[in-house]
Amino acid sequence: MANSTHTADVIIIGGGLHGCSTAVHLARAGLKAIIVEKDHVGRHASGVNAGGVRRLGRAVPELPLANAALDQWHTIQELVDEDCEFASPGQVKVAETEAELQALSARRNKLLVLGHEHEEIIDRAQLRELVPAVAPHCIGGMWVKGDGHANPFATVQAFKRKALSLGCHILENAPVASLIKQAGIWRVISAQGHMEAPVIVNCAGAWGGGIAAMLGDRAPVEFRALMLMITARLQPFVKPVIGAQGRSLSFKQFGNGTVLIGGAYQGRAEPDRNKTHLDFSGLAANAAAAAAIFPALREARIARCWAGIEGHMPDSIPVIGAGIEEGAFHAFGFSAHGFALSPVVGKVIADLVTTGITDMPIDAFSIGRFH
Amino acid sequence: MRRIDQDNQPQVTIEFEGKLLAARRGDSVASALLEADQWTFRTTPVNGEARGPFCMMGVCFDCLVEIDGVANCQACMMEVRDGMSIKRQQGAGDIRLPLPNGDKKGDAP
Amino acid sequence: MKTHYDIAIVGAGPAGMAAASIAAEHDVSVLLLDEQNDAGGQIYRAVSRQNITDRSILGPDYYKGQDLVSELRSSGAEHITGATVWQVSPEREIGISKDGKAWMVTADQVIIATGAQERPFPVPGWTLPGVMSAGGAQVALKSSGLAEPDAVFAGSGPLLLLVAYQYMKAGIPIRAILDTTPRINLLRALPHLPSALTSIGELIKGRHWIASLVTAGIPFIKGVEDLKLLGEDAVTKVEYRIGKRWHKIDTTHVFLHQGVVPNVNLAMSAGCAHNWSKVQLCWHAQTDRWAESDIQGIAIAGDGVAIGGALAAEHQGRIAAFGALHRCGALKSVERDSLAAPFRKALSRELRLRPFLDAIFQPPKHLRIPEGEDTIVCRCEEVPAALIRDSVALGCVGPNQLKSFSRCGMGPCQGRFCGLTVSEMIAEACGVPVSEVGAYRLRPPVKPLMLGELAALNAEPGSTPGDG
Numbered sequence: 001m002a003n004s005t006h007t008a009d010v011i012i013i014g015g016g017l018h019g020c021s022t023a024v025h026l027a028r029a030g031l032k033a034i035i036v037e038k039d040h041v042g043r044h045a046s047g048v049n050a051g052g053v054r055r056l057g058r059a060v061p062e063l064p065l066a067n068a069a070l071d072q073w074h075t076i077q078e079l080v081d082e083d084c085e086f087a088s089p090g091q092v093k094v095a096e097t098e099a100e101l102q103a104l105s106a107r108r109n110k111l112l113v114l115g116h117e118h119e120e121i122i123d124r125a126q127l128r129e130l131v132p133a134v135a136p137h138c139i140g141g142m143w144v145k146g147d148g149h150a151n152p153f154a155t156v157q158a159f160k161r162k163a164l165s166l167g168c169h170i171l172e173n174a175p176v177a178s179l180i181k182q183a184g185i186w187r188v189i190s191a192q193g194h195m196e197a198p199v200i201v202n203c204a205g206a207w208g209g210g211i212a213a214m215l216g217d218r219a220p221v222e223f224r225a226l227m228l229m230i231t232a233r234l235q236p237f238v239k240p241v242i243g244a245q246g247r248s249l250s251f252k253q254f255g256n257g258t259v260l261i262g263g264a265y266q267g268r269a270e271p272d273r274n275k276t277h278l279d280f281s282g283l284a285a286n287a288a289a290a291a292a293i294f295p296a297l298r299e300a301r302i303a304r305c306w307a308g309i310e311g312h313m314p315d316s317i318p319v320i321g322a323g324i325e326e327g328a329f330h331a332f333g334f335s336a337h338g339f340a341l342s343p344v345v346g347k348v349i350a351d352l353v354t355t356g357i358t359d360m361p362i363d364a365f366s367i368g369r370f371h
Numbered sequence: 372m373r374r375i376d377q378d379n380q381p382q383v384t385i386e387f388e389g390k391l392l393a394a395r396r397g398d399s400v401a402s403a404l405l406e407a408d409q410w411t412f413r414t415t416p417v418n419g420e421a422r423g424p425f426c427m428m429g430v431c432f433d434c435l436v437e438i439d440g441v442a443n444c445q446a447c448m449m450e451v452r453d454g455m456s457i458k459r460q461q462g463a464g465d466i467r468l469p470l471p472n473g474d475k476k477g478d479a480p
Numbered sequence: 481m482k483t484h485y486d487i488a489i490v491g492a493g494p495a496g497m498a499a500a501s502i503a504a505e506h507d508v509s510v511l512l513l514d515e516q517n518d519a520g521g522q523i524y525r526a527v528s529r530q531n532i533t534d535r536s537i538l539g540p541d542y543y544k545g546q547d548l549v550s551e552l553r554s555s556g557a558e559h560i561t562g563a564t565v566w567q568v569s570p571e572r573e574i575g576i577s578k579d580g581k582a583w584m585v586t587a588d589q590v591i592i593a594t595g596a597q598e599r600p601f602p603v604p605g606w607t608l609p610g611v612m613s614a615g616g617a618q619v620a621l622k623s624s625g626l627a628e629p630d631a632v633f634a635g636s637g638p639l640l641l642l643v644a645y646q647y648m649k650a651g652i653p654i655r656a657i658l659d660t661t662p663r664i665n666l667l668r669a670l671p672h673l674p675s676a677l678t679s680i681g682e683l684i685k686g687r688h689w690i691a692s693l694v695t696a697g698i699p700f701i702k703g704v705e706d707l708k709l710l711g712e713d714a715v716t717k718v719e720y721r722i723g724k725r726w727h728k729i730d731t732t733h734v735f736l737h738q739g740v741v742p743n744v745n746l747a748m749s750a751g752c753a754h755n756w757s758k759v760q761l762c763w764h765a766q767t768d769r770w771a772e773s774d775i776q777g778i779a780i781a782g783d784g785v786a787i788g789g790a791l792a793a794e795h796q797g798r799i800a801a802f803g804a805l806h807r808c809g810a811l812k813s814v815e816r817d818s819l820a821a822p823f824r825k826a827l828s829r830e831l832r833l834r835p836f837l838d839a840i841f842q843p844p845k846h847l848r849i850p851e852g853e854d855t856i857v858c859r860c861e862e863v864p865a866a867l868i869r870d871s872v873a874l875g876c877v878g879p880n881q882l883k884s885f886s887r888c889g890m891g892p893c894q895g896r897f898c899g900l901t902v903s904e905m906i907a908e909a910c911g912v913p914v915s916e917v918g919a920y921r922l923r924p925p926v927k928p929l930m931l932g933e934l935a936a937l938n939a940e941p942g943s944t945p946g947d948g
Contacts, residue, residue: 284937298932
């Protein structure tokens with residue numbers, strides 16, 4: 001088993017959501033991929049993120065991808081035969097002060113100039129209509145209709161199952177031991193066997209920097225452990241996904257009644273041991289932010305906290321595109337907002353592999369920006 | 372359940388599902404309800420199944436009730452207090468959202 | 481109230497009380513934390529305020545706990561009651577919650593003494609109202625003097641027999657005792673009989689309980705191989721099988737029990753290594769001879785490590801305290817060794833009966849791993865056995881991956897009542913040992929924490945309950 005060699009059209013390093021999405025899109029284009037995953041599919045960021053599917057507040061270069069992704073999410077069943085528990089109740093970024101509302105207005109204007117109309121300013125009354133439980137002092141916010149969320153566990157499993165059903169091969173518990181290029185063929189040796197293919201895609205998430213180096217590219221990915229907490233099930237009280245302009249907060253209530261609370265609060269990652277450590281003072285600040293926007297939530301019980309290992313780029317936007325070597329491609333480093341983009345990024349990579357071009361603007365994400 | 376020994380512990384009055392009950396000071400809410408022959412404390416969020424206390428030591432989380440408007444309270448871990456109002460928790464816990472007039476749902480009139 | 485202690489102990493059962501009393505004799509700051517309002521843990525629950533006047537009901541073993549409580553009280557160790565510990569981090573930051581306020585303290589040495597919990601008993605209908613664990617029934621008896629007449633006691637193990645015996649002494653009628661101890665266990669236990677005979681007093685005590693129950697006319701039905709609890713919104717009858725025949729008993733109250741297992745959540749969430757015990761069929765913390773885990777400064781003592789009983793727990797607590805004191809610099813190693821020596825002897829004596837008990841009362845596989853489709857495995861999230869087996873068929877190889885397929889283990893009990901079942905089910909379905917399957921990856925808070933409490937955690941140090 002360990003000495004067998006798998007040949008494929010494409011080797012994908014990393015069995016997270018981007019790896020599986022890439023595999024699915026490649027299969028639809030007639031190419032057989034083999035995914036080599038060091039743990040099990042969805043073990044890291046893909047399985048434990050906040051599940052946000054949004055355009056609101058995105059970095060401008062990501063907006064075309066985010067728009068295309070939203071369309072895909074609304075019909076995700078056609079891509080992976082499952083609904084991934086996608087819901088689109090919209091997203092609101094709450095403003096607590098006039099200054100915050102003005103900052104949001106400035107952002108809206110900036111986006112209008114660039115041709116994006118999805119972010120709308122809402123006033124106090126409109127805010128209350130959308131989010132009845134919001135704290136009395138909130139004066140308005142930004143609203144994006146159609147944004148929403150999905151279930152990360154369900155999504156990555158759905159993509160995995162679809163990839164398998166389309167003939168992809170997945171090797172788990174298979175960290176890459178070595179990787180070389182010989183006569184135009186990439187040869188990878190892993191704990192579960194050898195594989196070779198003319199094309200290789202680096203979807204190794206937080207570990208993407210190390211794989212990039214093996215491919216002759218440079219990408220200073222930082223390991224981050226963003227913390228999340230989830231409550232016990234509660235009666236439904238909020239529909240849209242909630243953020244706050246003046247606080248680090250992301251907040252959503254799932255169909256099963258649990259409320260997921262996150263922000264940009266970091267724990268500590270120990271990537272070699274697949275471990276993360278929580279920082280309770282950060283979680284406390286996160287809880288305080290949630291309680292400030294939803295005072296009624298003070299009595300909700302936090303059932304569990306965790307932090308997944310995510311890859312963060314210094315400019316907070318991902319690496320997507322061709323590598324320096326022929327037949328090498330990258331899609332990693334999504335800096336805590338890659339979940340939503342996954343259905344579309346896989347297509348982008350598949351297009352690059354099959355045709356050499358993509359109709360999505362991805363220059364800003366080139367790995368070359370770090371060389 | 373019945374008490375096997377009479378003792379001099381003072382009594383308190385609690386309310387369960389709108390009915391007044393006598394309870395013994397120092398007893399847990401769970402014990403007080405069991406003494407009143409109440410073994411169903413809640414219904415589950417997924418299937419609406421009836422549940423009651425199982426471990427009596429705070430690890431099974433089946434004895435969840437609503438106490439004075441606060442949901443998800445473990446009855447076996449809370450001591451009775453005079454005037455305490457206890458309700459069965461039906462499904463997922465409810466949080467006390469502010470009513471339009473500023474009061475909280477569940478506040479005593 | 482300080483923010484830092486030399487030694488912090490979590491759990492005021494026999495191990496925790498004994499450890500705190502020892503530690504407080506030395507020049508170190510000691511903090512004992514426990515959820516209950518009185519010391520005693522579960523086994524000695526309410527011993528210091530016991531209102532039942534006839535002491536023969538609860539029995540002499542129970543009242544031994546009073547000595548430990550008195551010792552604790554006079555030791556001067558700071559004891560915070562009503563305090564839920566929701567985290568111990570590898571760096572020994574302890575998260576505490578009391579009366580709606582949460583705060584953190586740190587300690588140089590932590591001793592986790594969280595004791596045991598009931599083993600899951602996943603039979604059809606085990607979640608029905610009216611069905612309680614025998615341990616739960618005993619809590620109602622000890623802490624409130626309450627008992628339910630005409631209940632059926634079902635299962636296996638010393639605790640089941642003890643509670644039935646206590647009921648009998650209290651004059652509470654028992655409908656029947658259904659003993660699920662497998663007959664074959666007697667054979668398995670025979671090799672351990674010689675060392676068990678050195679604790680002959682304990683063996684005789686057990687036989688005496690059974691004999692008394694039988695003499696009292698309580699139906700004592702042995703060799704029960706299978707159980708079903710039936711009812712719509714509450715239990716109304718028990719069906720049990722002996723050989724091929726099913727029998728039934730109408731009853732509205734059932735006390736279930738098939739042993740106790742270590743309550744491992746706090747230690748596991750701290751990151752302490754645990755190994756699967758094939759003998760006790762549960763997770764045992766990895767500890768050295770001073771009770772220190774594989775994480776420096778975190779020790780685990782008592783039934784929370786492996787089931788050994790209350791007296792063994794006491795001695796383990798003391799040994800753990802001596803170890804912690806040495807690591808604090810309060811005791812030289814020579815002093816530590818000589819102070820601990822008599823307790824090591826005592827511990828070894830207490831544990832002589834254990835292999836025999838473990839063998840006799842080992843629950844049979846089909847009562848640990850439900851054979852039926854609909855039997856609830858995860859009580860909190862209502863996940864039936866079939867869903868777990870289906871998940872394995874879809875490629876799930878461990879309890880953590882199960883979260884991709886269902887909410888099994890994601891409810892408030894955090895796997896306390898489904899973890900062992902799930903690990904064993906997956907191991908069996910995959911044909912691998914349980915040690916390979918592993919346990920749920922646990923995280924703080926190990927007990928639910930109110931958002932408002934967490935939000936106030938960063939409040940000024942010193943603003944703790946009782947201040948201002």
